[in-house]
Amino acid sequence: MTSRRARGVLAGDQSSKGSAAGVSSHIVIIGAGQAGLSAAEALRKRGHDGPVTLIGEEDAPPYQRPPLSKGYLSGELPADRLWLKPPAFYDMAKITLRTGVRVTALDRAAKRVITADGEAIGYDRLILATGGAARRPAIPGADLPGVHVLRTLAEADALSAALQGARRLAIIGAGYIGLEVAASARKRGLEVSVLEAADRPMSRTASPLLGGWFGALHRGYGVDLQVSAGVAAITGAQRADGVRLSDGERIEADVVLIAAGLNPGVSLAEAAGLDCADGVLVDAHARTSDRDIFAIGDMARFDSELYGRSLRLESVQNAIEQAKAAAAAICGAPAPYDPVPWFWSDQYAIKLQIAGLIEGADQMVRRGDPEEGAFALFHLKDGVLIACEAVNSAPEFMTAQRMIAARARPDPDRLRDVTVAMREFLS
Numbered sequence: 001m002t003s004r005r006a007r008g009v010l011a012g013d014q015s016s017k018g019s020a021a022g023v024s025s026h027i028v029i030i031g032a033g034q035a036g037l038s039a040a041e042a043l044r045k046r047g048h049d050g051p052v053t054l055i056g057e058e059d060a061p062p063y064q065r066p067p068l069s070k071g072y073l074s075g076e077l078p079a080d081r082l083w084l085k086p087p088a089f090y091d092m093a094k095i096t097l098r099t100g101v102r103v104t105a106l107d108r109a110a111k112r113v114i115t116a117d118g119e120a121i122g123y124d125r126l127i128l129a130t131g132g133a134a135r136r137p138a139i140p141g142a143d144l145p146g147v148h149v150l151r152t153l154a155e156a157d158a159l160s161a162a163l164q165g166a167r168r169l170a171i172i173g174a175g176y177i178g179l180e181v182a183a184s185a186r187k188r189g190l191e192v193s194v195l196e197a198a199d200r201p202m203s204r205t206a207s208p209l210l211g212g213w214f215g216a217l218h219r220g221y222g223v224d225l226q227v228s229a230g231v232a233a234i235t236g237a238q239r240a241d242g243v244r245l246s247d248g249e250r251i252e253a254d255v256v257l258i259a260a261g262l263n264p265g266v267s268l269a270e271a272a273g274l275d276c277a278d279g280v281l282v283d284a285h286a287r288t289s290d291r292d293i294f295a296i297g298d299m300a301r302f303d304s305e306l307y308g309r310s311l312r313l314e315s316v317q318n319a320i321e322q323a324k325a326a327a328a329a330i331c332g333a334p335a336p337y338d339p340v341p342w343f344w345s346d347q348y349a350i351k352l353q354i355a356g357l358i359e360g361a362d363q364m365v366r367r368g369d370p371e372e373g374a375f376a377l378f379h380l381k382d383g384v385l386i387a388c389e390a391v392n393s394a395p396e397f398m399t400a401q402r403m404i405a406a407r408a409r410p411d412p413d414r415l416r417d418v419t420v421a422m423r424e425f426l427s
């Protein structure tokens, strides 16, 4: 558990009931991404009838990020399929959407947010949903033209334009985004190198077996995937023309993508004195150390009872569900948030779904055959199911979600047959 726990107020806090600053109060949301939009929508569904202002610095209306490395980048999904809501939704739901507006400061004493243009917008309750920015590690050459990162639609468009007419792409980092871009770029006919400092792909979140399997998958599709490959520099005089590894090897590339994770967007919160530690610290109702300010999505860190430590999750599911928890608390119907995290990734014809977190697992049970491209890995800790990695195995994934939430102790032998395990779990 984090030591600097947000001093938020939990269930039973009368001030969070929908009166006073309640149903007719002005809720301002900073960040018009998945979490911010979900919060606005959840407030309306819960009956909040006061003004809701959703402020986003990007020019685009709220959109889905997952396709940016998948169907949108490969060219299979057009831009108009990215929007989370049709334009008419915002008027119908009476949500004031302000795009292209950057908030530069919070004035907690006066309960106002200040925009880059100097405008002050007052709030009764504030929700921070600022996501984060793609990390650019201090690699020599990282600022050269031809070096890209991928978080926003504008960055996806810039990367896509650069790939047009390019022959070779080098990707630094074999996490989900790096690997998804590799698959999309192969579909577009590029030669792709993926350079990973760890000894396997997806080392931060996936089991060795799964990471190794995905490594083999990419090599099978012709990707030059190198592990234990530290990057010394991105090379090039006027623009990037390759990557030099720490052992001296040089990889030629017309385009370089750095896929090295996310810096959570905490600068506004930090400057305003809210408790932060790799994310804004929130309680089970998404409330920060200021009782009138909530934080949700990729930038929020909460204590997980289920996993016994603080978590900051970067997933669509978390953005949506934590947003609902914040809206519920604001509307006076608090419901604590302690999710079984889940996540998906699409690479080539493979759908990966992960439920739970594998960290700390001491036993793994495999169901299905990796050779056949459909299998599930169940991870247990002290006999309790804590995670499931499912490759083209949706039923196993869905079963595991329920079992993890219930802290089930399945018989590992029976787990190999998910139908039996589920029947036993339900009985």
Ligand SMILES: Cc1cc2nc3c(=O)[nH]c(=O)nc-3n(C[C@H](O)[C@H](O)[C@H](O)COP(=O)(O)OP(=O)(O)OC[C@H]3O[C@@H](n4cnc5c(N)ncnc54)[C@H](O)[C@@H]3O)c2cc1C
Pocket (backbone or CB within 6 Å): 030, 031, 032, 033, 034, 035, 036, 055, 056, 057, 058, 064, 065, 066, 067, 068, 069, 101, 102, 103, 104, 129, 130, 131, 132, 150, 151, 152, 177, 265, 268, 296, 297, 298, 299, 313, 314, 315, 316, 317, 319, 342, 343, 344, 345, 346
């Ligand atoms: C390429 C890619 C692929 C992904 N694939 C998957 C996947 O397959 N499955 C999955 O579950 N998750 C995936 N994710 C993660 C998922 O998209 C995020 O977890 C989710 O978008 C988080 O939502 P959010 O609202 O917290 O942050 P964001 O969606 O980042 O929204 C935050 C918004 O706040 C805005 N903002 C920040 N600061 C300010 C400010 N000062 N003023 C005004 N506006 C501000 C930003 O511009 C941004 O639009 C992917 C992410 C990326 C980038």
